[in-house]
Amino acid sequence: MSLPDLTTYDAVLFDLDGVITPTAEVHMHAWRVMFERLFADWGITPPYTDADYFDHLDGKKRYDGVAALLRSRDVEVPWGEPADAAERDTVCGIGNRKNVVFSQVLADEGIRPYPGTVRLLDLLDAAGVPVAVVSSSKNAQDVLAAAGVRDRFPVVMDGVVAEREHLPSKPAPDVFVEAARTTGVDPARAVAVEDAISGVASAAAGGFGLVVGVDRGAGARALTDAGAHIVVSDLAELADAVRRPLHPHDNPESTEHLR
Structure with a gap:
């Protein structure tokens, strides 16, 4: 199946952990250390x-x-x-x-974004496609x-804004829908990119035109079942699907460069 060209959409909204940066691994490690001690x-x-996790x-x-998680162990x-x-x-x-x-690991080791994500961001920027972050963190x-x-x-x-605005967590659609509104786009004409099952479900419930699942461990089947239209292992795959890099002088209203 050929992958879509994301530059043909009105905006792309990205989850953070596991999509832009490998912070999911840091979060997983921090949760494991904390809960193993607690248990x-x-x-x-x-x-x-x-x-x-x-x-x-x-x-x-x-x-x-x-x-x-505590409720899953009958602990209140x-x-x-x-x-x-x-x-x-x-x-x-x-x-x-x-x-x-988590903060100690981030301070000690820093973090680098996924190269494939950076390449896709460069292509979206060149095409004039707005981007946003939608993160529970x-x-x-x-x-x-x-x-x-x-x-x-x-x-x-992010989680700070969501708490201030009293927006419920993913898988409720509110954070994605509000981010699209703030970006000035209709969710039906926008893309949501997520690696979490709850995040995919959130974007699907929000009516996004394309929901992309990034499989960093949740499983392609689980992401599809949650509502992902397509699943990739890295955003480099979607960068490769952009028909050609655009330049700032290109007319974003024209479709000639997409043929």
Whole structure:
């Protein structure tokens, strides 16, 4: 099956972790370290596994993910407040505990964007196609800055904005729909790019014209079942599908260059 040329759409909205940067690996590591310690201290079984990350944490706001995973083990704790110290045994405290681990890894090791994603961003920029970030992470601004790509995205819909605007987590469509509105495009004429099952479901529910799943471990079948129209292993595949690099002097209203 031939892949679509994303420069023919009105905008492309990208998830962050696992799509722009390999921060999903850092998040996975931080969640595993934190929950393995917590489960051991509290005597929770069965043990934490990578399947828990994809089933309960990936793509969700941090506190929603904590609550979902604990609920899967029949554990309920008070929600608490976002300002809770990392030592507190509340949903917010546990989420903040994980963030301490994540922030330390990011500070120590930094982060580099996926080369295929950067190439696609270059092609979209040359074609004059607006781009935005739609991430559940409250660390999105720091990650984008650490990766050196913050200035590429005029619109960043992250966990901080979602909380301020009282928007529910993915898989609810609200964050993608609001990001499209802020970007000034109709979701039906836009692309959403996601690697998380919950994120794909969010974009599909939001009525996006093209939902791209990036398989970084969730599985192509699971992403398709969640609503992805196509699944790729890396965005280099979609960069290769752009018919030719455009230049700033090209007329974006003309379709001659796409034939």
